Amino acid sequence: MYLIEEQESLDHFLSDIKNEECIGVDTEFARVKTYYPKLCLVQIATPSLIACIDCLSDIDLDGLWEIIFDEKIEKIMHSCSQDIEIFFLNKQDVPQNIFDTQIAAAFIGYSSQVGFKELLEKELNITIEKSQTRSDWSKRPLAEAQLEYAFDDVEDIIELSSSIKEKLIKLDRNEWVSEECENLIHKKTGLMDTSEIWKKTKGINKLRNNQRRLAILLSKWREEKAAEKDLPRKWLIDDGEIISIAKNEDLSVETLMKSISSNRLKKDEIKDLHHFLQNTEETDFSLNQDNRRKKIKEEDLKAVSGYLESRSRELGINKDILGSKKDMIKFISERSGKLNEGWRKKLISDSNNLKLIAFQLDSIRNLLSAGS
Numbered sequence: 001m002y003l004i005e006e007q008e009s010l011d012h013f014l015s016d017i018k019n020e021e022c023i024g025v026d027t028e029f030a031r032v033k034t035y036y037p038k039l040c041l042v043q044i045a046t047p048s049l050i051a052c053i054d055c056l057s058d059i060d061l062d063g064l065w066e067i068i069f070d071e072k073i074e075k076i077m078h079s080c081s082q083d084i085e086i087f088f089l090n091k092q093d094v095p096q097n098i099f100d101t102q103i104a105a106a107f108i109g110y111s112s113q114v115g116f117k118e119l120l121e122k123e124l125n126i127t128i129e130k131s132q133t134r135s136d137w138s139k140r141p142l143a144e145a146q147l148e149y150a151f152d153d154v155e156d157i158i159e160l161s162s163s164i165k166e167k168l169i170k171l172d173r174n175e176w177v178s179e180e181c182e183n184l185i186h187k188k189t190g191l192m193d194t195s196e197i198w199k200k201t202k203g204i205n206k207l208r209n210n211q212r213r214l215a216i217l218l219s220k221w222r223e224e225k226a227a228e229k230d231l232p233r234k235w236l237i238d239d240g241e242i243i244s245i246a247k248n249e250d251l252s253v254e255t256l257m258k259s260i261s262s263n264r265l266k267k268d269e270i271k272d273l274h275h276f277l278q279n280t281e282e283t284d285f286s287l288n289q290d291n292r293r294k295k296i297k298e299e300d301l302k303a304v305s306g307y308l309e310s311r312s313r314e315l316g317i318n319k320d321i322l323g324s325k326k327d328m329i330k331f332i333s334e335r336s337g338k339l340n341e342g343w344r345k346k347l348i349s350d351s352n353n354l355k356l357i358a359f360q361l362d363s364i365r366n367l368l369s370a371g372s
Contacts, residue, residue, distance in 0.1 A: 001050045001151050003142070005057040013044075013051050014063045020046050022074035022099075023067070024157035027083045028150060030138035035226045035233065036191065039086050040137035042068075045154035052150045056140065071096045076161045078102050078116045078153075085190045094185050101161055103184065104177045108167045109316050120156055123163045128152040176343045194223050202239040207246060214277065215246035221276050225269065236262050251277050296332055304328045304339075311347065322347075 004010045017023060024045035029037040042053045042064060053064060067073065068087065075095055077083055079102040084094050105119055106112045120126040132149035142150075168174050198204065198219035207215050219242060226233040237260055245251075245259050253267075253274045260270065305328060312319040323331070323339050330337035338344060 001052075001155075003052045003054060003147060005054045005059070007059045010053060010059050011063060013049070013053075014067055016049060017044065017046050018067060018070075020073060022076055022158060022161075024076045024154035025068065025080075025083070026077065026150070026153040026157075027086050028135075028137040029082075029086055030136060031232075032136070033232070035230045036089060037082075037086055038138060039090060041142075041150055043150050043154040045158060047158060050151055050155055052147060054142075056138065065091055069093065069095050073097065074099055076101065076157050078119075078157065081184065081187075081189050084185065085192055088192050096185060098181050098185060099161055099165075099177075100181050100184060101157065101164060103180050104161070104164045104168060106321050107173045107177055107180075107317055108164060108171065110318075112318050112320050116153065116157075119160060119164075123160055124156060126156055179342050191227075194227075197223055201242055203243040207243070210249065211246045214249065214251075215242055217277055217280055218242045218245060218273075221273055225265075229264070231264060236260075236264055238262075296329060300332050301325075301328060304332060 002009075004013060024043075026043040027039060028041040028043075029039050031037040039055045042055060044051055044053065044067075053059075053061075055061060068075065069091070075098045077098060077100055080098060080100050084098075088094050101116070101119060102112075102114060105114050110119070110122075115130075117128055117130050120128060129149065129152070132146050135143075135146050135149070137146070165174070168177060198216050201215060201219045204212065204215045204219065218237065222233050222237045222242070226236055229236070241260055245256065248255065248259070251274060253271055256270050256274055257267070265273075305325075308322045308328070309319050312322055322344060327338040331339040339348060
């Protein structure tokens with residue numbers, strides 16, 4: 001185990017691992033005072049080597065990216081959506097051939113949000129400390145406790161993946177996990193696609209019509225301005241302020257200045273916001289989904305939900321792995337989406353119960369199509 005802060009050490013390490021079949025990977029980043037996460041540390045483990053690479057030191061990371069983006073090397077990671085986002089923001093691409101132990105563990109009976117610490121304890125009887133979760137990874141020098149935490153996150157992850165894979169083979173669910181990990185790679189999350197980040201604005205779903213339209217526009221403008229300034233979005237306009245402005249519907253510059261408490265927006269920027277709100281047409285409010293939910297009968301949702309609950313018990317997996325409420329609504333209204341794709345579709349097509357439910361729901365789908 002060693003910390004890499006110099007180019008020669010990094011080059012030597014990368015040369016040693018370039019022919020590995022799989023590596024454990026994790027990242028640490030800082031995001032408290034910025035919009036974009038700052039990559040601070042990358043941890044890499046092989047069966048015989050572990051290193052923490054200091055990304056804030058004066059070293060060229062091109063060789064590291066070649067290893068991480070090498071499709072022949074399997075990357076073992078845990079709950080890696082934020083890591084993928086970091087890679088994307090640095091390279092405008094995402095690595096292929098990823099095995100996510102959190103995703104995989106869900107298919108052998110664990111919660112879909114199971115933590116790395118719990119998995120290590122239950123699968124390998126290994127205990128680690130997680131006291132540095134909220135540590136400032138941009139501060140130098142790194143403390144001994146931080147380095148120990150960073151090493152712990154990858155030291156046993158390859159052995160953990162082997163334990164999980166062994167159980168997956170017995171259950172014949174390898175392809176299910178491969179499909180889910182592949183879907184994760186192609187899913188645009190966080191800053192990889194900001195077009196729907198407005199949906200995370202607290203309270204926005206309770207608004208309707210013009211108030212909702214204004215809140216969406218405010219949220220989108222805030223996102224663009226936060227990216228431009230590289231500041232956390234809520235440092236510019238708080239969620240509560242967005243909702244308050246939208247409800248008030250008074251978009252004068254004076255009212256906007258009174259409603260926004262942040263001193264990080266200049267008067268010219270408030271004027272720009274005023275102009276944006278007055279002159280932007282916005283029609284994509286995802287209201288179609290809201291309308292679809294209103295038309296769906298509660299008993300139909302209960303029928304599909306009940307089937308998934310029963311099927312998940314049979315399989316020994318968490319129900320939310322099979323499908324969320326949103327997935328069920330899409331299946332009921334359109335007979336499409338996650339429940340009608342990949343390994344889930346095969347499970348459903350093999351079930352007479354859900355075939356019957358789907359048949360009964362066809363009349364609802366046709367009714368919805370006629371009304372749209």
